[in-house]
Amino acid sequence: MKKSLSVLFALLAVALTVGTAFRFAPAEDGYQVGDKAADFKLKNVDGKMVSLAGNAAAKGYIVVFTCNTCPYAKAYEDRIMALNQKYAAQGYPVLAINPNDPQVAPGDSYADMQKRAKDKQYAFPYLLDETQNVARAFGATRTPHVYVLQRTGQDFKVAYIGAIDNNTEDANAATQRYVEDAMSQLLAGQAVQTSSTKAIGCTIKWKKKA
Template sequence: MAVSPPVCDFGWKAPDFSLPGTDGRTWSLGEIAGANGTLIMFICNHCPYVQAVMDRIVRDAAALQAEGIGVAAISSNDAAAYPADSFANMATEAQRHGFSFPYLYDESQAVARAYGAACTPDFFGFNNRLELQYRGRLDASGRQPAGPEVKRELYEAMKLVARTGKGPDDQIASLGCSIKWRDV
């Protein structure tokens, strides 16, 4: 079932975390934060919404890193119920797509809860003071191939954040599969 997160809560402060990455390191928010902003993406391996835009996520993340924006992806899905989202499969996925950013595992799901992550993909764009400025979609194409006319909404919003510290007033929420929460 498709889920859409709430609109941007401008100024909301990014919760800190310490999570293992597929690169063998443990990463904190402070180590990821960029001089001009930070993008935290909640994704997973099996979601058809994520898979449909993975090439664009990788492209835009690399372009944003070149603009001084720190980028990380986090998978918080219950890997026991969804084995495709296991840490080992995350490492394979990161390598297969050539991630230029850390891919982190939130096994306890505490980070997803702290961020209020709702779906995959769910994008959180922060300014250089780690204040939320973007909680929108990657672009308008959704699960379809992106035509040449499709505006790169996330990329353009984060470039604006890098230049001004503020995100666009008008944002359209992302759409994707729900986070696969563990039964508690």
């Protein structure tokens, strides 16, 4: 009897440990709205490392997974620049991240990123996710794919995930501007009404398995 009870308690302890691990482990499909985003350090086109915690003045970030080569990313490039111009001064700068493997997507190399940022005069960091670990952690699948982060104490929590707006071809023709609406609500101290939409763009070019 004592042996049976010992076995039972041991199994319960294992179950509780496993359950705790599952509860606190990151979701396999990436962040959801309300999740805390883990900090990262990625190389900018100027050679410097950039992290979420590195900007003490940031109230949050507009994180955009994008690239040089995707037609959708190109179509949204000016809109991404406009978002930074509008919201960086209000504490929400853009962080653009290129997750593509240049072996799969020629034109998305670090050198090509540097050239693109210079030619377009990016006023925000353009970061290389060389290992693709950051894109996987976020759950990014497309370029562009947007994550609006809001600072809560020392943490950055996800407030919005998805598309920039509802027109991939013409910014002026968009009837719903998801990121701008989310930003207006956050800056007004309100909850984001539409906190998740479907990102429309090219699939991220993942590294080929050896």
